[in-house]
Structure formats: C-alpha cells, structure tokens
Amino acid sequence: MDIMKNNPIAMLAVLFLSLLFMIHICLGADTISANQSLSGDQTIVSAGGIFELGFHKPGNSSKYYICMWYKQISVDNIVWVANREKPVSDRFSSELRISNGNLVLFNESKIPIWSTNVSSTTSTSVSAVLRDDGNLVLTDGPATLPRPLWESFDNPAHIWLPGSKIGYDNRTKRNQRLISWTNSEDPAPGLFSLELETSDNSYRIRWNVSKSYWTSGSWNKNLKIFDRVPEMGTRGNFVPDFTFVTDVNETYFTYSVDNTIISRTVMDVSGQLKQQSWLGSTKEWNLFWTQPQRQCEVYAFCGAYGSCNEKSLPFCNCLRGFEPKSQSDWDLKDYSAGCRRKTKLQCGNNISIVQNGERDKFLQMSSMSLPEATQAVTTANNEECESTCLSDCSCTAYALDSNNCSIWTGDILNLKQLSEDEGTGKTLYVRLAASELRSPKKHNGAVTGVVVGVAAGSAVLLGLIVLLILRQRKKALRLGKAVVEGSLMAFDYRYLQNATQNFSEKLGGGGFGSVFKGRLPDSTVVAVKQLESMSQGEKQFRTEISTIGTIQHVNLVRLRGFCCEGRKRLLVYDYMSNGSLDSHLFQNKNSNVLDWNTRYQIALGTARGLVYLHEKCRDCIIHCDIKPENILLGDEYCPKVADFGLAKLVGRDFSRVLTTMRGTRGYLAPEWISGVAITPKADVYSFGIMLFEFVSGRRNTEPFADGRVKFFPSWAASIIIEGGDVLALLDPNLEGNADVEELTRVCRVACWCIQDDETHRPSMGQVVQILEGAIDVNLPSIPRSLEIFIEHQENIIFFTESSSRRSSQIRSNTSNASSEVKSPTPLLSSMS
Template sequence: MVAVLEDDGNFALKAAPNSSVTLWQSFDYPTHTWLPSAKLGIDKRKNTSQTLTSWKNAEDPSTGLFSLHLQPFSDGEYYIRWNGSNHYWTGGKWDNQTKIFSGVPEMRANYIYDSFNTISRFVMDLSGQIKQESWLPSQAWTMFWSKPSQQCEVYRLCGPFSVCSEQSEVLCSCLPRFSISSPMDWNRSDWSGGCKRNSNLNCAADVEKDRFWPMSNMKLHDDPQSLVAGSDQECRTACLSNCSCTAYAFKDNNCSIWIGDLFNVEWLKQGTTPGRSFYVRLAASEIKDPSKKSNVIATVTGSVGAAVVILAIVLFAVWRWRRGATVTTKIVEGSLIAFAYRDLQVATKNFSEKLGGGGFGSVFKGTLPDSSHIAVKKLESISQGEKQFRMEVSTIGTIQHVNLVRLRGFCSEGDKRLLVYDFMPNGSLDYHLSHRKDSKTLDWKMRYQIALGTARGLAYLHEKCRDCIIHCDIKPENILLDAEFCPKVADFGLAKLVGRDFSRVLTTMRGTRGYLAPEWISGVAITAKADVYSYGMMLFEFVSGRRNSELSENGAIKFFPTWAASKIAEGGDLLDLLDPNLETNAHTEELTRICRVACWCVQDEETHRPSMGKVVQILEGVLDVNLPRIPRTLQLLLGNQEHIVFFTESSSSNQNSQTKSNTSTASLQNPNSSSSTKSES
C-alpha cells in the first residue's frame, strides 16, 4: 500500500505503486475547499454525500457551522446551511443549456475550475459565504465574488444578542448592556458565541421590574410572535409577563415579541429603509429610572432666559454640524446605497476637487463621515427616468470582480444623476503612462500585470455576467489603479445606463477617438468585440508608453500602431518598440505575446478578433498566439505616407523607417487566410 499526493491535490491510498486501484482518496471527503476534479454531490448508490464545511475560526480548521450541500431531489441546486439545518442561500437550479446556476451566474463549472487558468480556489468560508478567490502577484488571495453578497445575510453569523452591520468597520458588535461571550473566539472571526448580559433579568414578582432599551432603525431577520395588544404599554406588559421574552415591538396596533435569545439583528444607517424600532429587555439596574428627577433647582431665575437662548444657539450649531457631517443613505438592491445629493455636496466640498472628466461627466474626490474616500461622478446627458436609472444601476451594482471598480451607490434626485465609486489612490493608467513629473514609471512586470488584470475584468463583463455588458469606452483614463497598482476597469456598464438598445448607444455615445472599432464608426450595431478593439489599441500604449497618435513639430501625425504592426510582421527586434524609459528591460517572450495580441485585437473584421477570454489565456501563456496579419486600415496608413510618419527605432531618419514600412507592406499584401478559430488561438 502506498500514499500518493496527485497533481490535482487529491491525496490517495493505492494498492501498490502505479496501481489504478484506489483504496481511499481525500476527494471523497472534502473539507472547506473545492478542488478541480473533486465531486460535491450525492452518491445515491452508497447513500453518501460530499459537502464543503467551513473552519471553526481563523485558526481552528475543525468543523464549523456553515456548509455547502447539494439539495436532494433537485435539479442541481446547492444550499448553504447553518449547523446542518437552516438554509439561508441557494444557488438556484442548474441550466444545462447556458451552463450556469440561475441564482449565481458567476458560479459556472468552468469558471470554478479553470478561473482563467490562474491559481484560484473555491471555499466555504468561515464568514458563512462561498467565495471564489485568486492568488495575485502581490502574494495575497483576492476575492472575485462571494455569495451571499452581504455578510449580514448569513444566518446567525454574529450569534445571540449581537448586531451585524455592513457599514461599520466592526462587522459584529454587542447590543447595549451586553458583552462578548468569548473574546478569544471573537478575535479569530468566530462570532457564533455572540454576547451575554451584563446583568441577569429579574422575573420574580416581588422585585423591581425589568426595563427596556429602545433600538431604532434595525432589521430583524427572525420572525417574532404576534400578540393582541391595544397599546404600546399593553405590548410591553405582555413581554414582561413572559420570563422568556427578550424584546418587543409595537407599531400600527401590531404587537410582536421575541422569545429566547435574539438572533439576526442587523443595524441600518439612519434614514435607511426598511427599518423598524424595537425594545430590548434589560435588568432594571442597567437603566436609570426615568421617573426619578434631578434635585438640582436653579436659584437665579433671571438667568433662565439667557440659559435658554445659549442652549438654543448650541443646539442649532450642533444640528447644523450634524446635518453637514451625516450622510443620509438608503440601501437598495443589496449593498448599493442611495445617497442624498446634499450629502454628496458636503462629502466633495461642493465638488471642488476634480479628479478627471469625460463624455459622461466629471469625477470628484469626496470623503464620507467615516473618513473613507470616494469618487463621485456627475453624469451629464442622461435622459432616462428615475425608475429605469435605479434599475440599471442596481444591476451594475451586483457585479463584483477584483479588476472592476466597485460601485458603492448612486444619487437620483430630479435631474441629478451621480455615481459613487471606491476611490483609487494611484489614479488612472493614463497618468502614469504619460510620464508626468510626479507619476511613477511603471516597469514592464507591472505593465504586464495591469494588461492581464484589465483583460480579466473585461472578460468577466463579456462572458461571466448574466447579460453581456459592453464597456464602450476602454482607454487608459478608464483603467484605475488601487494602492497596490491592481488595475480596476472603471465606468463599466455606462452603455447600459444610456440604454440597452445598441442603436441608442450609437447615437448618444461615441467612445473616444483613437480607440473606436471600425464597425462602430461605420454605424453598424456593435458587439463585445468593439471593446476588444479598444483594448488592443490600449496595449500598444502599454508598450510604447505614449499616445498612439501624436503630432510632430512639422505637423505630421505619428501613429505608433502602424509602425508596430509592420515591425511585428517582419520579425524585427520588438525591443525597438519599447518605452525608452524602460531601457529595454522587458521579458522578450511577454513583449512578443502582448504585441501579437494587440495586432489581433485591432483586426478590421470583428470575427478575426479574439474574445477577451482568449486574450486572458494568451497573456497567461496557456495558449500560443500566431503571427498576426496587418489590418487593412493600418495597411492603408502604410500606403499613405504624405501626412504620416512613424516613431523612429532610434536616431535613424524618418525616411529609413518609412522605407522599412513600405517593404513590410509589400510582403503582406496577400497574407495567409485563417479561420476565426485559428486567429483567436
């Protein structure tokens, strides 16, 4: 008998070396991670099942409370359960035609296992969420998506008598007059023990009655018991008469009481709906008796009037300060927040710090009261109504990917339309490629990772969402960089905001000159391949470190892609194309790969362009890329040299460069034809 750790991560016991007989394998007993080739389902013959089960806490890998199961007698429907019983999330039924789960289109089989061939994992996390994570060059796991999308939707995540809050830096906290039951587990992200009372309740008739602490704007996921009561006092008395009653609520002549430990309480920010108020039962010693009045009596009656005036001034100042410092928000469609316009004015200091702008409007930096930074985009020329705007924004807000800027919320008041994003401290890719004085020169490794990350974000929009989302304006200005220079595609989905009808997109949105696909300019309906073309044009700028089109001193247009395409086709030294600031410090194979991909992406016929999924695989080195043909558009530019010159290779004259370009054109007039499938690989 031998033990073998196989390449796919399966630990197996074999009858003998090189034997095909497996006596036992770890894939039959998964823990919290789902690996490729492992099964997660039900064996009806053996009456056994495989499940993913979370860790107990961040340091203890023993069995936790949350598990992912295949639901018996279902069409491939997965459930997440708490403690093996209560289920609080389902992936929906499996659609064999579209190869997606109805409730979570991101959870495609090939996506779980392949994940664009990067190092990735699928885990049942101790947070009660299933997560798809990828390993980044920064040596850290980064989440692509998670379900449920909000942690507070996880059943009993925070334990008894605790409050869950998505807005707070601390996810779980105790109710007033309660304290953490197990600080050690709490610090290890295991909140299941919840909180305990500081003082025990008194249910005896001969002692002082318990009192109630009001909690406003809360969301309680557990269903209470309903009682008949004509007033708030009657409802309160009904709770006090039951020693197991821990909370009550009275509204619109409806009395609700909660029996036993209080679970699944979620705190919502002020102004958020739907929220409700309820009263938590506490020992009398925990709350001052409101009937006991202060014995302090004012002796100088003449100063009362002045004191009232001073108090009024102070209260007014506090009110004005709170009004300016508090952001009135409303959570809609999951995690998206509906901001009030005035609060965004305050956060951005009346839109004073401009970060940039484009065809859809300007972007401003803002700071929320919790000191977190945001980027606020004021949309212009957006004509649809509020209902349609909110619906489409909520659709975009559910999309989560490590290479897409997260939409935090929006504002829709009258004709005012604003989008609120996470703030990216390193600005846009354009800022760094332009070599400004205070910008950082991106080395080749970083440029390549930014190109790959951008491709992954676009592939997710095109191929992994429920509906294909076309960005329509890919350019360096819309690629933002976070603190670790991880690329984030910004302004994605704005085409959907303008309208789902492509003809409307054509008439109201023209993208950016220099990145537009030929079919878009000619007026035909666009597809996702329009983004591929724009991405290819941007790749040339990754290589050269400058704009594709520049005006020389003598008025001639310098167009880098034409010269680059001829250089690639003739098999020249591609290091000549490289940004001089890199001093030829680039990985030759990666440079060849990225130049060839750029040429394939800007082919005139969209069927000859690769999909973004194929681009990702090529840049990852999984697929080889053939030598591309020079697109007809670039060939025409090569043939018309009265007004066009190309970037010189070194100090050689423009005439020499043009001569080489003409030679390349002549040798590529009849390129070998290939099918679109071959072109993409």
C-alpha cells in the same frame, strides 16, 4: 593501431563490418519490401529525410512501439504509433515485415500483434513506403503503378497531419477518430477523442466516446470555416486551409498549410485539441490554437472526486477526505483514474454510521460548477435534502437550489471550482465518513466562557451603536442623508455636496462626466462622478445602476452608491489611491516610471476585468470606452476598470445596435463608424490600441506641425510582422528592461485585437489566456487600415473639424489620394 595502419586487409575488414553495422541500424531507404524487415535499431526514412519509422519507446517507458517521428525534431516528435495497445519488451527479437500481403508486427514470441489487415492478390509485390508527408502506405503491384492497399492517413493515432483525414467511412461504417494517449509515456488510447459528426458535418471532442463536450459547429462551405471556429477565417501561413470531401464511399475533412511550415493537430492528453507549429528558432512547438480554451472545460478531466480549478497548478486536486487512486499517474498528469476515499462509508439500516454511532457528514463546497445530477427531488429545505441523501446508501452528494434538491449516486465526475471571475457557482455537499469531519471536543469549557464573554461585550457594544446612530441622525438632518437601497447607498445631493466640499477637488473627467474627490463622515475617501448628458428617466436609471451595483470583481472599480434628484445624476465609487493609468503611463515629471512587470500585470488584470463584464455577468456589459483614463490603480497598482455599465446594456444575442455613439477618438473600433451592431469585440479593439500604449509609454498618435499624424500601431505592426527588434518599440524610460517573450506576446495580441474584421479578433477570454501564457499566439496579419498607414503615410491627413463634416472630408481626401489606395477603412475616420 599500428597493426591496422600496416595491414590494409585488416582495415578493409573493419570498414566492411562498419558498413554491415550501418545497414543494421538503418535500411537506408523509405521502403520495406517483401524480403526485408525492421528489427532492433533499424529504421526507414522518408525520401526527403522528414519522417523516420522504427521501434521507439516514448519518454521513460520501458516498452517499445512501432512509431513514426519527425527525424529532425527531438522534442515531442512522435506522430503515429502502430501497436498502441500491445507494446513489445525486446525490439531485437521483434520484427516488422511483410507477411501474406500485409505489414505485420511480430513480438518476441513471433506472435503477430498488429497488422494492416487487408486482402492482397499477391504477396511478392507488396511493399510499405514512408512518404515525406508522414503517410505510411502499403502498396501492391509494380513500382511504376503501385496500387494502395492501406494508408496510415486512414488510420490516425493522436496526431492529424496536413493531408491526412478525419472522417467517416461509409463502406466500413467506421469513424476515423483522433484518440489521445493515456499519458505522456503511454500511447495506449486514452479517454479523449475527436470525430466527425456526419449529421451536421461538425467535429466533436468526446470523453470516453459517449460524452461530447466541445463541437466545432457546422461546416460553412461558403466561408470555409466551422461556425464555432471563426478564427479559421484569419489569414496567415500558420492558418490551416480545410477541404471538405463527401461521396458514396466516405465523408471527411483534410487540411493543408504552407509547405514551409511544420504543422500538426494534436488530440492532447489534456483533452484539448491543439494546433501546433514548429519554431526552428526556439526549437519548440508553438501553440497556435486550442479548444476547449480552458482546461476545466474538458469533461471529467480530474476523474472521480477530483476538482478542477483554473487558478491552481496542477489544475486537479482531490476533495477533502480523498486521495489519488494512482499517484504515479497523477505525476504523469493523467488524472482520469480520479480519487478514492481515505475512509470508507458504512451503511446499516439505511443510515450511514461509523463505529461510534455518528452519522456520515457532508463537506460543504461553495462556488462549484455542478455536474449533471442523477436524481431530482423536491424538498422544502436543506435539512430535508440532506436527510434524503443520508437515507440512500448509494447517495454520495447533494445540492439545494430554490427547494430543488439534486442527488448524486455513485462516483461524482466533472467537478469544477470556480474563481471570482468565473461566476458565483453553487454549493455542493459531498458525503464523507464522520471521522473526516469530526470537530475537536477539547476546550469546551473555554469555548463556553468565550461565548458568555462575547455576549456581554456585544450588549455593551450594541448600546454604544445605538448612541452613535442617534448622533448620526441629528448630523444627517444638517448634512443630508444616505440610505441603503438594495446593494447600494442612495445619497442626497446635499450629502455629496458636503462630502466633496462643493465639488472643489477635481480628479479628472471623461466621456460621461467629471470626477471629484470626497470624504464621507466615517473618513472613507470616495470618488464622486457627476454624470452628464444622461437621458434616462429616474426609473430606468435606478434599474441600470442597481444592476451595476451587483457587479463585483477584483479588477472592477466598486460602486458604493448613487444620487438621483431631478436631473442630477451622481455615482460614488471607491477612491483609487494611485489615480488613473494615463497619469503614470504618459510620463509627467512628478510620476514614477511603471516598470515592465507592473505594466504587464496591469494589462492582464484589465483584461480579466473585461472578461468578467463580457462573459460572467447575467447581462453582457460592453464598456465602449476602454482607455488609460478609465483604468484606475489601487494599492500595489492593482488595475480597476472604471465607468463600466454606463453605456447601454446589451443582451446575450448582441442583435441590437447601440444608437448613441460612445467612446474616445483614437480607441474606437471601425464598426462604430460603419453602423453595424456593436459587440464585445469593440472593447477588444480598444484594449488592443491601449496595449500599444503600454509598450511605448506614449499616446498612439503624435501630431506633426503640418497636420499629419504619426500612428504608433502601424510602425509596431510592421516591426512585429517583419521580425524586427521588438525592444525598439519599448518605452525608452525602461532602458530595455523587459521580458522579450512577454513583450512579443503583448505586441502580437495587440495586433490581433485591432483587426478590421471583428470576427478575426480574439475574445477577451482568449486574450487573458495568451497573456497568462496558457496559449501561444501566432504572428498576426497587418490590418488593411494599418497597411494604408504604412504604405501611404505621407497622404494620411487627420482632420479636426466636427463629426458632422467628417464623412465628407474623408471622401474628399480619399478621392485625391493615389489610385492604388482603396477606400479607407472606418479606422481612418475614427482616428480623425
């Protein structure tokens, strides 16, 4: 160090060598000219410093690729890869340079492994420039008037950047596909791709190119949305603005976002298309939108003999008797190779046998969503179906449904294990070697003894049951009777009158009637609802109630039975030990404060119950009266939605308008007032209103002495949109003890749920995914109705007169308001 301090020449030499090293690391420009090349750690950077291009290895991979990445982002930052299928091992011996008018990558052996493959009139004026929009452009001609020869925007990899396009080239007859990586460390083209379907100008996600499992629906040029992606019409900086272009040369879509937002669309290794934006505050990618919404809706995500389950992590598991073909791939969340048998099947004389002469057996799997069968056979019973499969060595599974036998040959793909809230599913029988299912043969003598003992005990028990039945019959003559009718009990009115001690202990009341506590003769505690204003005849009532009786879900109150005598209509439910949500949420002196985690789980459970009503029942059931009073709490505060199905059942087409207005003031969606058809989105609105009450621990409306009303959602929305302190919205009784991320998520989804336009509201399925943390939620826009509250709260007067006078009062109040205030939205009248 002393020598260098006293030797200026040495210092200059070190400085010169340092500069040479810097030049080696980075060319310091955005262009690769004819006399330049990239090798080793050299890179080019776009003029604004947004994108960088050079040799790069993803994750823990040992291979190098020519990649483009966000320069200022260090997490999951690669947006384009040139040599996806042909990596190099030594980046210092490889180079990217202009050759014969093309941009060409040469490997360690100086063999070209990737090229832009275009024709150029000259080679000395060709150059490649990296632009700030992420487009690598090969140009020819003078710098003042370059002629584009090739663009990375026309040759996407797995990411669709704003300004780039995914479409169809009419000249080359080539689809510009967005293709997923194989896994997180291998950018080689995977099985999932997005491409344009020119027949209806829709986008489709495909598995292995051939199988389409999601479509955007046709392009609506007037609304500028795809038919099956209505959320595209939502306002906001994060929402892409799509443009459709078609001419003799090409047909494509491109999109743009606010230039202050870093946004991208990813064809993910999960098989889902994801719209993401970068959050500088948290240094992570925010998931704004994804399709398909459920992981198990991705076709063959778990590969052959792999079963997908939304309720498990990981989502994929091998069937019993199988193991992953490649555990290392599964560790990288690449399940495409699927599973292999642990024990091979042996076929002989058209019957599968094992060494001890046993036939192959079948693993019974219930609640399965079945893949497409390769063969259908008409059989009389399960035994015939099983025999048909056993007689064919290529048969790997079968299923029987109403004497229709479905046979699978070869590998089985796209297996899904359904949970309770996803439906009942079917039973699948998967063929396994007998050794995989062999029952233990030990303790046969003990088993025989147990069987004999059980038989003797059963005889004694049967005699006791007969005596009890005779005794109960005598008692029923005095107290009324209860008989089984379908899946429900049909009670005499006298029976329920005795059970409730003449309806003496009232638990509460609602829009459909009052509820009383009762106790059945077997000491079972029940809740008996006396229905009011029911106009259906007995036949219609019994039909609708029998439908409700078949609906069972952990987050729905179970209907045990009913009474229908003359004009008397009663329903008998399971009793919920912890009462209704409102008695805990809106604090009484004798009630405990629900902590944040309990509130969050109640909100999530309630949402799951509504998903089941909206999407999983044979007939869609719109609740029409979602409020805390109708959310009951069982043991350990498990939420149960009550009063479902009491409003009119609506078919799948949602085309009819509910003629009788139901619901509770303060929770009604605007469409109830406007007279348009009522859809499940009306329940979404009510749920959103209720979410604000989960947060604040108080009613959303608080009256003032002068007749005005403070509307909590309007204040909450302003805090959320303006990025204020969400903890300020929290129930003071919680003393700030809440997960801020969960609190923010609840507030955001609540704002989305109460959008004026129902097409802008999420489905309850999406709400569940957001609350589960499977997808993130973007900042919502403030509904116009809430904007009126915020901007003109001093002019908003809520009336209490009868509904028949309500419309005229609203019109009168509106005409006297400031000229800047437009006609109030239906929300104003629903809150009156």
